[in-house]
Amino acid sequence: MLDVGDDAPEVTAPMATPEAAANTERGSYTSGDVSEFSLADALDDGPVVLAFYPGIYSRTCTQELCELRDWKADLAEADAPLYGVSADTPWSLLAFIDEYDLQYPLVSGFNNSIIADFGVRREESIVAGIANRAVFVVAPDGTVSYTWLATEPLTFPDTDEVEAAVAEATR
Template sequence: MLDTGETAPDMTLPMATPEAAAAKPRGEYRTADVERFELSETLADGPVTLVTIPGVYSQGCTEELCTIADRHTDLGELPGQVYALSADTPWSQLAFIDEYDISYPLLSGFNSDVLRQLGVRRPDGILQGIATRTAFVIGPDRDVAYTWEADDSLVPDFDAVTDAVAAAETD
């Protein structure tokens, strides 16, 4: 897993947004409903909080993503943006956003090397290839300002994330 002070890889990924999820009924999403996320461009607007999850629709991930959605208003007052990343396809992410009223974008690591580059890809076992549960705050220079890896909790310490975003913005 990337550590504080390391440089995050630049990434271009498919992105499922709340706006696209709301625009069509579930099950009718098409490629045109998937947007493009580029970390280097997004960082121009401030730090990025990136949460990695094993997958949408699993019990723990549903709880985690909904908890983050509940706190998104608080996090939304900070500079930068919040994203969640999983190995799921963007179409399943769009359906999840719609079903659970998720207020922030989900990034698809499907068929991408980004989970390995971040050091969060499960290397073996029946769920090989999915992400472990982590969080990063990435500053505008792509330096990692904060890391968290799940142990007993499904969600990172929001006060620590808030502090890291504020610090990354001033650097």
């Protein structure tokens, strides 16, 4: 797992956005509804929060993503975009955004290295290849300024710590 002070990898990956989910009927998504996420481009506007999670529609991940949805308004005041990241396909991410009214994008680690590049890819188990639950704040200069890794099921990051890390990264 990357640590504070490490350079974040240059990554691009498919991304599902709230706008695309709202503009297309669920079940009718095509590759035209999928955007491209570029960490370098996202950092042009300031720090970025990346919340890695194992997979949508699981009990714990659904709870976490909805808590992040509710917390996002506070983070918006800190002026840092939030991106969820999992191994799910972009089309299933679009359906999840639509169903749970998420107002932040979800990045697909399907068929690319973003999860491994941040060092949170689960290597062993029946579900090898999914992401471990983790949060990173990446400063505008591309360095990791905050990390959190779940060590127990049903544990979530302290959003006050994340907000403080975002505030520090904008200085």
